[in-house]
Amino acid sequence: MMRTVSAAETAPTTYPWAVHAEGLGVRAGRHLAVDGLDLALGTGVHGLLGPNGAGKTTLMRALATVVKPADGRLTLLGESVDGRADLRRVRRRLGYLPQQFGFYPRFTVREFVEYMAWLKEMPKAAIPSAVQRTIDRVGLTAKAGARMKTLSGGMLRRAGIAQAIVNDPAVLLLDEPTVGLDPEQRLDFRELLRDLGVDSCVLVSTHLVEDVVAACTDVVLINEGRLVHQGTPDDLAAQGGEGDAGDSPAERGYSALLRRHRAEAGR
């Protein structure tokens, strides 16, 4: 079973960042939800924080190549994805879990993940073992044969995560993945996140500050479509003071940064 290693596979990595955006602008309907955003993400777990309406979901959708950027430049894994690019290559190495994802209810969990694996153009021979491996990784082994419509909220989210990671993506985008999970499930999920961050670039969008602090190595705070702050969770905590709202240092830092950003924008 000796396999050949292609020259392309061993060509040196030409890009410094897995995700790189410059002056990115993305529309949601008429409104420019992301406006002049600069972002650079490498390997690890990055938390995307921001209030409602900050443009998090729109940004995720642009990164997932679901929506085309209106202006600016966006590069994923060294390939430009704005304009007329060949998206297939990049999409094969992406994983995306939208905030509200639909599914065909009559599918079983295994069939759902298999279907998504097929859509992601994974080599057919590799699909069954990848599906089983992914189902085991997210902890759905017992429910692999259950129909999607019988799953509870937490299980459904896990199935969503499974389809996102089945192709072992280099860039993984998770939009509000912990919504509807109970605290124990959330702890499991953080374990999984840390696992995934070892060798891929993971961006988790959430409005729960404590999720970010627990699992992320890097925090990206955006507001009104612009980057407000990027740094470690400790950096975030350091931004806050006694007078800011919040139950934890990180939350206080978060409120402080938002307050300052709004003040600057108002000026």
Place this chain on the structure above:
Amino acid sequence: MTTHLSPAVIARYVDREAELDEVTAWSVEVHLEDCADCRALVAGGTTADSQALLARVAAGMDRDIAEGPAPVRRRRWSPARNRWLVWHLVPWLTMTVAVLGCAVLLQALQPGLPSLVSLLAPVAPLPGVAIAWSRRHDPAWELIAGTPAAGLAMLLRRTAAVLAVVVPALALASTRTGVSLALALLPCLAFTAATIALGAFVGVRNAALGLGITWSLAVVVPTVLTLDSPAVLQPGSSGVWAALTLALAVVAVSRANNFRRLSSHS
């Protein structure tokens, strides 16, 4: 395999402490992948602590198998279904077929009317094609939109599913009402190709709507008002329709890249 491994080499391969050079180790592994007999030799030559480990693993597995779910029986037919049949199309296709059925009935009741079936033929596939890939109707749209498979090929596959229902229905309807098959099917195909080709520029749904409305206003309404057979559907026009279909198909394929992003085409 003419030469097999000697038991001595196998013993050295299995034993961690023993000296075995890299090249031989590689040869051993390549050979073992194919040769069940030599694997049996490996099984025979396990040391005591290896056997203990294997027994431990077996015991652990017994526990897990007893607790866990039974092996999954594979539904052989289901993967094929997923890719070609799209359940959310079913109500729309049913509606299309029902409308055609009504047209046939009406024609039978009122033979004096110009052929309703050939009037409906071009727009029959349009509802199906329009929603084949529509955000509002496909529940898994958001997930599918970011996959490499999303693109013209997928749209064509779903369109084929639509045509697989509409074309036989049209054929049946046209034979029942005495309309020539070519005159019923070719405009249908032409309009399908037009929807996709136009859809590359303005979105499939908008294209379908636009074409449907244009056809209704330009051809259907005057025909119903004047009760005259429309010029574009004269028997001699099949050649033109066929050529049109081909040209539009070429346009659609040349713009295949436009279909990668569904959001502008929903």
Place this chain on the structure above:
Amino acid sequence: MRRIAAADRRAFDELYRRTSPWLLARLRRRCADDDVVADVMQETYLAVWRAAGSFAGSATSGGAVGWLWTIAAHRLVDAFRRRARQNQVPAVPLTETVAPAAEDEVMAGRVGHELEHALLVLPPEARQVLRAMVLDGFSVRETSLLLGVPENTVKSRARRARIALREALS
């Protein structure tokens, strides 16, 4: 495989009996930690038990052994990744000698003299990368996880190996 899919426990036990010693030996040469090896083996065979139906449909030319190794290899990567997070990556055994002794020359013929020459020239780290990528089928990312080196290092070592092989062939 079909019998296992039909929950035939005897068929499964038979598969285990016939293949586990081989898998154990092979895994041990990639991971010095026996606990990890035991975990990986347990997960591998469990996965086979649970998903036998899917595997039966897509039989590869290598037979059961081929994708047993594929499953085991992936589980090994997963185990290394979990431990990498906790900074407890198991060691990977390194073979000291490259060339076979005189009495083993007959075996060397199977791998090919060119490969042997290339292997002789390469430093041990490059040999490790070569084994991981060519013999075991790991990708660059997985190899970097297993060997604990950055991806670019894996790539440059693989490139060096290719050059050495090409020189040995010419």
